[in-house]
Amino acid sequence: MKSSVSTIQRPRGQGLVWFVPLAVALALVPIFFNNYYAQQATFVCMYAALALSWNVIGGFTGYPSFSTAAFVGLGAYAGAILQNAGMPMVLAWVAATAVTALFAAVLGYAILRMKGHYFAIGSIAIVESMRLLASSWSSLTGGGEGLNLPIYPGGPDHAGRVFFYAMFVVMIVAAVMSIWLDRSRLGFGLRCVQQNEDAADMVGVNVNASKISAFVLSALFCGTTGAISASWVSYISPPDAFSILMTLKVPVMALLGGAGTVLGPVLGALVFVLVEQTLMSRFLDYSQAMLGLIIVFLIFFLPGGLLGAGVFARISARIARLRGVQA
Amino acid sequence: MSALLRVDGVSRYFGGVAAVSKVSFELTPGEIVGLIGPNGAGKTTLVNLVTGVLRPSAGRVWFEGADVTAQRPWQASRRGLARTFQIVQPFPQMTVLENVAAGALFGGGAASRAEAEDIAMEFLEFVGLTPLAGRSAMSLTLPSRKRLELAKSLAMRPKVLLLDEVNAGLNSAEIGAAIELIRQIAARGVTIMLIEHLMKVVFSLCDRLLVLHHGELIAQGDPRSVAADPAVVKAYLGSKYAAQEQQASAAPAGTAQAPGEQHE
Amino acid sequence: MFLDPQILANGLMLGALYACIAVGFSLVWGVLNVINMMHGSLIILSGYLTFFAWLHLKVNPFLMLLVVSPVLFAFGYALQYGLINRVVSRPVLTTLTLTFGLDMILYNLMNVVFEATPRRIILDLGSLSVGDVVLPNDRLFAMFLALGLTLLLFWVMRSSRAGRAIVAVRMDRDAAALMGIPIRQVYAMTFAIGALMAGACGVLLAITFPVTTNISGLLLGKAFVVCVIGGLGSVPGALVGGLALGLIESYTGTWWGPQTAVLLGFVLMIVLLMTRPTGLLGKAGYE
Ligand SMILES: Nc1ncnc2c1ncn2[C@@H]1O[C@H](COP(=O)(O)OP(=O)(O)OP(=O)(O)O)[C@@H](O)[C@H]1O
Numbered sequence: 066m067k068s069s070v071s072t073i074q075r076p077r078g079q080g081l082v083w084f085v086p087l088a089v090a091l092a093l094v095p096i097f098f099n100n101y102y103a104q105q106a107t108f109v110c111m112y113a114a115l116a117l118s119w120n121v122i123g124g125f126t127g128y129p130s131f132s133t134a135a136f137v138g139l140g141a142y143a144g145a146i147l148q149n150a151g152m153p154m155v156l157a158w159v160a161a162t163a164v165t166a167l168f169a170a171v172l173g174y175a176i177l178r179m180k181g182h183y184f185a186i187g188s189i190a191i192v193e194s195m196r197l198l199a200s201s202w203s204s205l206t207g208g209g210e211g212l213n214l215p216i217y218p219g220g221p222d223h224a225g226r227v228f229f230y231a232m233f234v235v236m237i238v239a240a241v242m243s244i245w246l247d248r249s250r251l252g253f254g255l256r257c258v259q260q261n262e263d264a265a266d267m268v269g270v271n272v273n274a275s276k277i278s279a280f281v282l283s284a285l286f287c288g289t290t291g292a293i294s295a296s297w298v299s300y301i302s303p304p305d306a307f308s309i310l311m312t313l314k315v316p317v318m319a320l321l322g323g324a325g326t327v328l329g330p331v332l333g334a335l336v337f338v339l340v341e342q343t344l345m346s347r348f349l350d351y352s353q354a355m356l357g358l359i360i361v362f363l364i365f366f367l368p369g370g371l372l373g374a375g376v377f378a379r380i381s382a383r384i385a386r387l388r389g390v391q392a
Numbered sequence: 393m394s395a396l397l398r399v400d401g402v403s404r405y406f407g408g409v410a411a412v413s414k415v416s417f418e419l420t421p422g423e424i425v426g427l428i429g430p431n432g433a434g435k436t437t438l439v440n441l442v443t444g445v446l447r448p449s450a451g452r453v454w455f456e457g458a459d460v461t462a463q464r465p466w467q468a469s470r471r472g473l474a475r476t477f478q479i480v481q482p483f484p485q486m487t488v489l490e491n492v493a494a495g496a497l498f499g500g501g502a503a504s505r506a507e508a509e510d511i512a513m514e515f516l517e518f519v520g521l522t523p524l525a526g527r528s529a530m531s532l533t534l535p536s537r538k539r540l541e542l543a544k545s546l547a548m549r550p551k552v553l554l555l556d557e558v559n560a561g562l563n564s565a566e567i568g569a570a571i572e573l574i575r576q577i578a579a580r581g582v583t584i585m586l587i588e589h590l591m592k593v594v595f596s597l598c599d600r601l602l603v604l605h606h607g608e609l610i611a612q613g614d615p616r617s618v619a620a621d622p623a624v625v626k627a628y629l630g631s632k633y634a635a636q637e638q639q640a641s642a643a644p645a646g647t648a649q650a651p652g653e654q655h656e
Numbered sequence: 657m658f659l660d661p662q663i664l665a666n667g668l669m670l671g672a673l674y675a676c677i678a679v680g681f682s683l684v685w686g687v688l689n690v691i692n693m694m695h696g697s698l699i700i701l702s703g704y705l706t707f708f709a710w711l712h713l714k715v716n717p718f719l720m721l722l723v724v725s726p727v728l729f730a731f732g733y734a735l736q737y738g739l740i741n742r743v744v745s746r747p748v749l750t751t752l753t754l755t756f757g758l759d760m761i762l763y764n765l766m767n768v769v770f771e772a773t774p775r776r777i778i779l780d781l782g783s784l785s786v787g788d789v790v791l792p793n794d795r796l797f798a799m800f801l802a803l804g805l806t807l808l809l810f811w812v813m814r815s816s817r818a819g820r821a822i823v824a825v826r827m828d829r830d831a832a833a834l835m836g837i838p839i840r841q842v843y844a845m846t847f848a849i850g851a852l853m854a855g856a857c858g859v860l861l862a863i864t865f866p867v868t869t870n871i872s873g874l875l876l877g878k879a880f881v882v883c884v885i886g887g888l889g890s891v892p893g894a895l896v897g898g899l900a901l902g903l904i905e906s907y908t909g910t911w912w913g914p915q916t917a918v919l920l921g922f923v924l925m926i927v928l929l930m931t932r933p934t935g936l937l938g939k940a941g942y943e
């Protein structure tokens with residue numbers, strides 16, 4: 066009887082079947098390939114971490130957040146300022162993460178009472194406001210000139226590898242967090258909120274605390290990512306740090322993979338970065354239009370994402386059938 | 393003596409209009425109390441005030457001796473004060489089992505999701521939804537949704553259960569089954585307040601009735617005497633008919649349906 | 657300082673343009689529940705059309721109002737009818753992302769075709785001096801046209817059949833459908849009117865400011881802020897919000913610089929979103 070109960074649940078841990086091999090393959094890239102590929106792999110890890118993070122608020126909780134870039138930018142500036150003040154690099158990353166989390170808690174308390182379009186607009190406005198603030202507060206942020214960071218010693222190849230593994234670790238931690246969340250009490254509560262906020266409240270879910278927790282979880286690794294990429298590029302400026310394009314790209318990746326699925330965003334980030342790289346290098350002048358076309362295609366032809374649309378389920382069913390034939 | 397729930401002079405205004413006005417009553421453990429009144433009398437609003445969905449404009453709510461006037465709904469349900477919604481509120485894309493497990497996990501304080509699912513199965517069995525456990529809540533028919541709503545609130549292990557028109561929209565066979573179910577819930581020691589338009593249900597279940605009209609509590613007491621109360625008859629039928637009714641001094645409209653009940 | 661008439665006049669002229677920018681955006685948001693991320697680019701598109709017609713064909717920019725507006729109307733109608741209608745009832749995330757994707761395409765094409773260098777129409781209409789206050793005539797015309805067009809929309813919404821149908825759909829879509837109002841067409845019409853207003857704004861913008869794709873995001877931001885300040889989906893709301901934002905930017909810009917002015921607009925918007933999501937005018941239907 067018990068076993069029939071657990072089969073009713075959505076299948077769990079299914080994503081690990083492809084996530085583990087993918088992660089291993091990514092980890093090997095800088096060992097076997099040159100710096101260019103290491104760089105692309107770093108982007109994959111970075112966007113995977115960001116998309117996984119976004120998924121916590123946008124997918125699990127169902128709040129259309131566009132504040133990713135606000136967290137990334139804040140993490141970048143916090144990390145840069147601390148590192149320039151003499152803090153060791155890794156410590157500065159950790160501190161930037163903490164600063165971002167704190168900011169997200171306060172911001173979440175303020176803006177999570179909005180819903181739907183209002184929340185979406187509010188969250189975009191936060192990014193714009195932070196960018197303007199960074200450009201005007203010159204004494205702290207260097208204003209429009211931006212900030213330089215110390216260049217990582219040991220040559221570009223070595224540095225490339227160091228930053229790749231840093232991003233890789235962030236992605237793994239974000240994935241572990243997603244898997245934990247999916248099975249946790251908090252994650253269940255967030256799904257309740259996503260389905261029907263009033264009913265969740267009535268059933269005993271502390272809706273506000275859950276939403277704020279989700280917002281903080283969705284911000285944490287954005288902060289880390291921002292700080293790491295600031296150190297990686299050794300320069301930050303307001304429009305790069307608080308990029309509107311990024312704030313919209315990350316949800317698109319999560320949607321591409323399947324919003325609300327546990328590890329789908331990783332797949333979305335991977336596919337997106339690959340497509341972007343191949344298209345961009347070929348149609349340099351039309352790169353943005355290409356992105357736009359991908360978005361339009363995604364919405365009309367893959368509304369549930371790569372995993373959500375049952376594409377993956379169909380493939381695994383086929384594999385299972387093949388196995389059955391062999392046996 | 394010791395009241396489980398005490399509502400003390402509670403009022404609520406919506407833009408100057410009193411939807412609930414200076415209402416006081418108590419629920420003692422083990423009772424089934426009916427709350428009746430015409431459409432728009434303020435019954436749902438009163439439930440909202442008791443469960444923290446709305447904050448009273450004046451007055452206090454006490455539960456097990458503690459002042460809970462300022463509580464939020466999730467706190468109410470964790471305390472043991474559960475309710476169903478007049479318009480059912482499932483988690484549409486979750487399974488029936490998950491819906492009920494949510495109640496057990498958050499409101500009922502189950503230790504883990506596995507335990508919550510076990511408790512949920514138990515209550516699905518109780519309301520007769522076991523065969524539908526794996527279906528999505530969205531796919532259920534109205535009577536099943538009402539049962540789901542019941543199972544969900546029962547899984548919260550409430551001490552007091554406020555049922556807001558759980559029978560509206562059901563046919564008479566379904567209503568018979570629902571009455572039986574409510575009786576069984578009460579037999580488990582749950583104190584029940586039942587909002588109901590069908591006098592048949594009220595009379596067969598309730599120990600005591602509260603009558604709300606224009607937000608005011610105009611009568612309370614045992615069902616027979618409340619139904620005979622001229623103020624109640626007047627509230628339901630309007631003063632003109634009330635006068636006729638009194639002249640005819642007919643038997644109280646015990647088995648009839650209250651007017652104005654054709655809705656969900 | 658509050659009484660400096662030049663700052664006041666600048667604020668009003670800017671505000672009228674903002675109202676005109678926001679009114680179409682607000683209509684689409686209010687009726688369709690779609691945040692049209694293309695709004696800024698649509699304005700720029702018509703700005704470019706006006707500029708090139710003036711440059712190469714010597715067409716008077718004011719005359720272009722009559723050409724560009726119908727073109728954008730048709731474009732908007734086709735876009736909504738053919739594409740956006742298919743996903744209009746999906747969650748915000750989907751519709752917003754879709755219009756953003758479309759915006760990227762349009763933006764990119766404009767960059768390739770028109771190039772991003774700022775282009776400016778020079779009309780030399782002189783200026784009007786009232787005491788110490790200098791009012792450039794082109795801006796003055798633009799202001800009156802912006803106000804006039806906004807009021808015209810108000811009147812159309814009130815008294816035309818299409819306008820009444822749009823209002824009915826906004827108030828209760830299902831009831832409107834039951835009454836036999838063709839929802840898909842009304843949606844397309846609404847989006848088309850939004851695009852038409854963007855088109856008209858683009859013409860006015862081209863007369864008063866340099867046109868460049870770089871400012872399309874900025875214009876979109878203005879539309880957000882004005883909508884939230886004035887309240888969603890109402891012409892008077894857009895008018896009040898636009899004038900308020902114009903005045904705020906004019907004063908704070910003079911005192912603390914333009915960046916602070918823009919920042920203040922956003923902060924005001926966020927505060928209003930949290931405290932008064934229905935805007936300063938409170939709840940209003942599309943009237
Ligand atoms: N959120 C609200 N805002 C404004 N008025 C409200 C609100 N909720 C209820 N009301 C008004 O309060 C009065 C009481 O409504 P309520 O829903 O409590 O009645 P009811 O007794 O439950 O009626 P019914 O039998 O139809 O369910 C009604 O006049 C209603 O219009």
Ligand SMILES: [Mg+2]
Nearest residue numbers: 435436437478
């Ligand atoms: Mg009611």
